[in-house]
Structures are given as C-alpha cells and as structure tokens.
Amino acid sequence: MTDLRDAAMRSKAWPFEEARRVLKRYGKGAPEKGHVLFETGYGPSGLPHIGTFGEVARTTMVRRAFELISDIPTRLLCFSDDMDGLRKVPTNVPNREEMAEDLHLPLTRVRDPFGTHDSFGAHNNARLRAFLDRFGFEYEFASSTQYYAEGRFDEALLTVLERFDKIMEIMLPSLGGVEAERVNTYSPFLPVSPKTGHVLQVPTLERNVAKGTIVYQEPDGEKVEVPVTGGHVKLQWKPDWGMRWAALGVDYEMYGKDLIPSAELSAKICRALGEPAPELFNYELFLDEAGQKISKSKGNGLSMEDWLKYASPESLSLFMYQKPKTAKRLYFDVIPKAVDEYHQHLRAYEGQDAAARLNNPVFHIHGGEVPASTLVVPFAMLLNLASVSGARDKDALWGFIRRYAPDAGPETHPDLDAAADFAVKYFHDFVAPERRFRAPDARERAAMEDLAARLRDWQGGLDAEALQSLVFAVGKAHGFEPLRDWFKALYEVLLGASQGPRFGGFIALYGVEETIALIEKGLAGELAA
Incomplete structure (x- = not known):
C-alpha cells in the first residue's frame, strides 16, 4: 500500500493531480469536520443528462484518487438546487398549461406534470437518484429545500445578513449587460412570499441583523418582514453557491467553463463569509x-x-x-x-x-477494481462484419465470431456479446444510411482480382497477421504508394466507407471464402448498384 501511495503521489494522471491539490488543504491532518467533502450540483428544472453523468463520474475519480493518497474520510454530496423558482415551463413535459400556473413557485411546490410525485422538483430529484444509482455511484443526496427548511443554512444565512454590504460590493459590479438594470433592485435574498409562495426577486428595503430579518415589498405594495432563516428566503444562485460552500465546508467542486465568472464570484462570497473557498476545477464543454x-x-x-x-x-x-x-x-x-x-x-x-x-x-x-476484457473482436470490426453480412441481430454475428474464436460464447465473453448487439444497432442506425460504394478503377480492379486469386490459393487458415501481410503484399505488387491508398480503395469499393479495419483481421473474422465472394460482388458492380 505504501508503494502504491508513493506512486500515486507522483502520478501525472489528472485525478491524482487534483487529489493532491485537495490534500494540500489538510497537510497537517483531517479537517475539524472529520472528512473531505466533494460536491456536485444539479438544477432540477430539467432531467439529468450526459453532463450530469460526466460531472459525477469525474468528481468520483478525484475522490477515489484522494482516498488512495490520504486516510482522511471522504463524502460526495450531490446537491439539488430544488428551491429555485420555476422561471419557464419546459417544452418536453405534459400538462404545460397547469405548470404555467405554477410559475415562480419553488420547484418543490410546482405540481408534477407527470403525476408521479408530490412536485416537479421531487420528480426530477427521484430521476436524478435513479440515474446515479444506475451507474453505481457512491453519494449522498441533498435537497436545497430541505436544507433551508431544516435550518442547516441558518447560521450562514445570518452571516450573509450581517455582511450584506460586503456581498453587495462583490455582486453589483458583475451586473452588466442584460443584468445592468438590476443594479438598483438587486438583493442576495429572495423572499418566499407568505401570500403566494412565489420566490420573489425584489429589493431588500430594511435589514435587522439583531432580529435576523429583512423587509421587502410584495407585488401588491404591502411591506413584509420575514426571517432569513428557516426557509423563508433563499439566496440568488451565485451567493447561494458561495454560502453553501461556506456552510457545508465543501472542499472540491467541478463546473463547466461557461460558469468560470460565476464560480469566481461565489468563491469571493465564500471567503467574505469567513471560510476558504473549495478547490475548483473547470472543465471544457x-x-x-x-x-x-x-x-x-x-x-x-x-x-x-x-x-x-x-x-x-x-x-x-x-x-x-x-x-x-x-x-x-x-x-x-x-x-x-x-x-x-x-x-x-x-x-x-x-x-x-x-x-x-x-x-x-x-x-x-473502476476505482482500482479493474475487470478483464472479454472483447476479443474490436467493436469497429463488428461494425464492418454487420455491414457485409447484413446481420439483423447479434446471433447472426455470433455465427462468424465462433469460427474466428471457437472458444468464445455469450456466457464466457459478455463484453463481446454486448458489443455484438450494440454493433448491429449502431450499423443500421448510422453506418448503413451513410455508405457510399464505388466501382474500382483499372489499377484497383487488377489488384483486387489478384487478391481474390491469392485468397483462393490460401492455405494459412484464419491467421489475421498472415492475411494482413498478404493484403499488404498485393498492394505493393500493384504499385500503390502510399499503401494507405490501397486499403482506402478496399474500404470504399467493398465496405462503402473511406476508413475501415485491419483488412487481414477482417478476412479472418468474415472468412476467406466470404471475402472472395465480397470482392467478386465489388468487381461486378453489385455493391455500388
């Protein structure tokens, strides 16, 4: 273990580089909270997507790397900002008219258009958790609504109230462009109206630090005083991000490159609240x-x-x-x-x-628990096999695969079985519609006739490397320079694409007699037709 840890401390793999940055925060031992906290964020106004997967997967890689170089316990918190007000109705949900009636309510108070959960926020949170569970991520789920209502942010929110002017100094210069008109009305606090339940973007008219309250004006003109604690307000998202880091002691978070300015502001707010900002990592889009x-x-x-x-x-x-x-x-x-x-x-x-x-x-x-591969035929080769065989399902491919790898089977080679199924679907959806066969020119025709003749005399079995040498020799004999032009001709005439597999391996998989027949079809113009 010591040798592995030493190697990890020197590794240039980016998760280890990130893990070492986190470790530097606590070079003298574990933090007071007893663990290192990794966080990912999710906006439940929409369904989890490929970016959600990427952020949790990458953060998990850094967390696992950290656990190899340190004995400090870790946690991964997947935080859902579900107290946000619904700003617009998504286009990909049913019952949109009903949802339009719930605009500006917190997502956890918006009726679920799918009718399966107590709210739209709860629906999307459930989808998020099922999504993360599907891939075996180890995480803890956190709801903004729950954290605000249960008072987990109360202490930090009172500090925001106390340092209101400092936070305004950070935020106001950033309100340029389309947000410039908000300079005179901006407040980090968004009251939740006791009248309508709406999350209100209104100015803070008065602040009472001793009482822990703010005063704002309702749309109907009434002035209302509410505590900043207990879920009566939430913060604008940039102050909210920084407050969350400070309140929870977040040590590491990733975000997309488009959020760099927001992350910089949130880091300043976190420090203004008296806590160090997390180690941050921005990824490209x-x-x-x-x-x-x-x-x-x-x-x-x-x-x-x-x-x-x-x-x-x-x-x-x-x-x-x-x-x-x-x-x-x-x-x-x-x-x-x-x-x-x-x-x-x-x-x-x-x-x-x-x-x-x-x-x-x-x-x-795999977090160090790396399985063995059972994919004895490359996926690209399976695609080409699906192409020339016209396979409609994976069973058709297995007929060729067993001849090439007689010891392979769906039970013993699950990677190969799954890949065969994927390859047939991929070929029919993407490769087949784009295939463009052509007829060979005179030199290409002569070379392919020569290749077919040599294959008829072939006695070397299904040795992929030997077959590759044979194809290579035919190209040289017919003066192809560079030789990639010879292979490109084979792909375009026989497979309908400008790129393809190692042709010797393809012959070994598809079969010598079958390849001869394919060449004859290409020379006869049947494929191009």
Missing part, C-alpha cells in the same frame, strides 16, 4: 457535430440515452476521463473509438506495473 456547444434546450449533440443504446457506460466514462480541459465533439461517431480504446486500456492494464496502472484510465473508471 462538449460540442455537437457542427462544433456548437451542446445545449439542453436545443437538444443538439448526444444524449445519455443515445450513448447507452450503442455502447456501455464504461466507454462513456472513458470519454469523460480523457482530456477534461479540452473541448470535445460529443456525437455518434465518437462511440466506436471510445469502445475499442476502453478495451485496449483493459488489456494493457493486465501487464502493467503499479505506476503505469495508476496512469491507465480504467484504474480511475
């Missing part, structure tokens, strides 16, 4: 196929459900692990590569020493 930022409201890019229809959650975790500080396209075409890279890392892990394992993404994906 995901882009769609056109390079535009993915938006929940636009529905562009790839959803969580989309990914899991075609690949495992572990492959998505790998995508989240890789280069969190780099903007990445999150679209369907990244899935096959992520699947194969995940299994490449699994296979590499078996032969690595301790230091190399700590730098392997699968260590962080």
Whole structure:
C-alpha cells in the first residue's frame, strides 16, 4: 500500500493531480469536520443528462484518487438546487398549461406534470437518484429545500445578513449587460412570499441583523418582514453557491467553463463569509457535430440515452476521463473509438506495473477494481462484419465470431456479446444510411482480382497477421504508394466507407471464402448498384 501511495503521489494522471491539490488543504491532518467533502450540483428544472453523468463520474475519480493518497474520510454530496423558482415551463413535459400556473413557485411546490410525485422538483430529484444509482455511484443526496427548511443554512444565512454590504460590493459590479438594470433592485435574498409562495426577486428595503430579518415589498405594495432563516428566503444562485460552500465546508467542486465568472464570484462570497473557498476545477464543454456547444434546450449533440443504446457506460466514462480541459465533439461517431480504446486500456492494464496502472484510465473508471476484457473482436470490426453480412441481430454475428474464436460464447465473453448487439444497432442506425460504394478503377480492379486469386490459393487458415501481410503484399505488387491508398480503395469499393479495419483481421473474422465472394460482388458492380 505504501508503494502504491508513493506512486500515486507522483502520478501525472489528472485525478491524482487534483487529489493532491485537495490534500494540500489538510497537510497537517483531517479537517475539524472529520472528512473531505466533494460536491456536485444539479438544477432540477430539467432531467439529468450526459453532463450530469460526466460531472459525477469525474468528481468520483478525484475522490477515489484522494482516498488512495490520504486516510482522511471522504463524502460526495450531490446537491439539488430544488428551491429555485420555476422561471419557464419546459417544452418536453405534459400538462404545460397547469405548470404555467405554477410559475415562480419553488420547484418543490410546482405540481408534477407527470403525476408521479408530490412536485416537479421531487420528480426530477427521484430521476436524478435513479440515474446515479444506475451507474453505481457512491453519494449522498441533498435537497436545497430541505436544507433551508431544516435550518442547516441558518447560521450562514445570518452571516450573509450581517455582511450584506460586503456581498453587495462583490455582486453589483458583475451586473452588466442584460443584468445592468438590476443594479438598483438587486438583493442576495429572495423572499418566499407568505401570500403566494412565489420566490420573489425584489429589493431588500430594511435589514435587522439583531432580529435576523429583512423587509421587502410584495407585488401588491404591502411591506413584509420575514426571517432569513428557516426557509423563508433563499439566496440568488451565485451567493447561494458561495454560502453553501461556506456552510457545508465543501472542499472540491467541478463546473463547466461557461460558469468560470460565476464560480469566481461565489468563491469571493465564500471567503467574505469567513471560510476558504473549495478547490475548483473547470472543465471544457462538449460540442455537437457542427462544433456548437451542446445545449439542453436545443437538444443538439448526444444524449445519455443515445450513448447507452450503442455502447456501455464504461466507454462513456472513458470519454469523460480523457482530456477534461479540452473541448470535445460529443456525437455518434465518437462511440466506436471510445469502445475499442476502453478495451485496449483493459488489456494493457493486465501487464502493467503499479505506476503505469495508476496512469491507465480504467484504474480511475473502476476505482482500482479493474475487470478483464472479454472483447476479443474490436467493436469497429463488428461494425464492418454487420455491414457485409447484413446481420439483423447479434446471433447472426455470433455465427462468424465462433469460427474466428471457437472458444468464445455469450456466457464466457459478455463484453463481446454486448458489443455484438450494440454493433448491429449502431450499423443500421448510422453506418448503413451513410455508405457510399464505388466501382474500382483499372489499377484497383487488377489488384483486387489478384487478391481474390491469392485468397483462393490460401492455405494459412484464419491467421489475421498472415492475411494482413498478404493484403499488404498485393498492394505493393500493384504499385500503390502510399499503401494507405490501397486499403482506402478496399474500404470504399467493398465496405462503402473511406476508413475501415485491419483488412487481414477482417478476412479472418468474415472468412476467406466470404471475402472472395465480397470482392467478386465489388468487381461486378453489385455493391455500388
């Protein structure tokens, strides 16, 4: 354990780099609260999505890394800001007219349009918890409504009242652009109207620190005095974020790059309340196929459900692990590569020493309990097999797979079985509509005829490397320079794509006789037709 910890303290894997930043906060021992607190935030005005998964998955990776380099206990708090007022009716829910009647109520008082829970906030919180449980995350759930009502924030809220002017000094300069008109009306406190239950954005007219109250004016003109404790008010979200960090002693939180200015303000507010701000980590945003930022409201890019229809959650975790500080396209075409890279890392892990394992993404994906890969055929190869075989289900692929790997079966190779099912779905949904076969030119035709002839005489069995050498030799014999032009021709004529698998491996999987027949179809123009 000591050697592993020493290696972790030197590892350049980003979760360990982040974990060491957290450890520096408590170099002399555990904090007074007895644990290190990691937090993620969730806005339950919408359903949990792929960004929610990414934030919890990445934070969990840092938490596990911290637990390897330190004996200080940890907690992960998934916080739902469900006391926010409903500002607009979502477009993807039923009973929208009824919801419109509940505008400005806290989300936990908005009627559930689905009719399954006490409120819209409760519905989305339940969805969040089911979502996190599905992936086996270890976390504690926290509700803003509950924390405010139970008084868990009371002490911090009284400090906000006491330091009201300081917080206004922090916030007011930030109210530029569309928020500039709020400079004269802004208050960090949002009273919950005892008349309507609405969360009100109104000025604070009077403050009484001794009594712990504020005075504001209702829309009907009546002045009302309410305590800032016990859930009678909530804070604007930026002060709320900073107050939460201070009240709970949050040590680490991630957020998207678009929230950098907000996080900086919240950190200042946290310090103004007398507590150190957490260690913060901003990650880059995901882009769609056109390079535009993915938006929940636009529905562009790839959803969580989309990914899991075609690949495992572990492959998505790998995508989240890789280069969190780099903007990445999150679209369907990244899935096959992520699947194969995940299994490449699994296979590499078996032969690595301790230091190399700590730098392997699968260590962080699985928290050190790394399984063996049973994917003996790459996902990209399965896609091509589905293409040429016209398979409608995974059972059709298994007929080819068993010939290539006779010891493999669905029970003994669950990764392969799942991937075969995913590959058929992915091929029919994305590959088949985009295939564009072409006829070979004269040199390509001669080379393919030569390849077919050599395969008819082949006596080397299903040795993928030997078959690859054979294909390679044919390309050289017919003067292809660079040789990738030869392989590109094979892919475009036989598979209808400009990229493809190692062709020798493809022949071994699909079969020599079957490949000869495929070449003959390509030469006859049947595929292009």
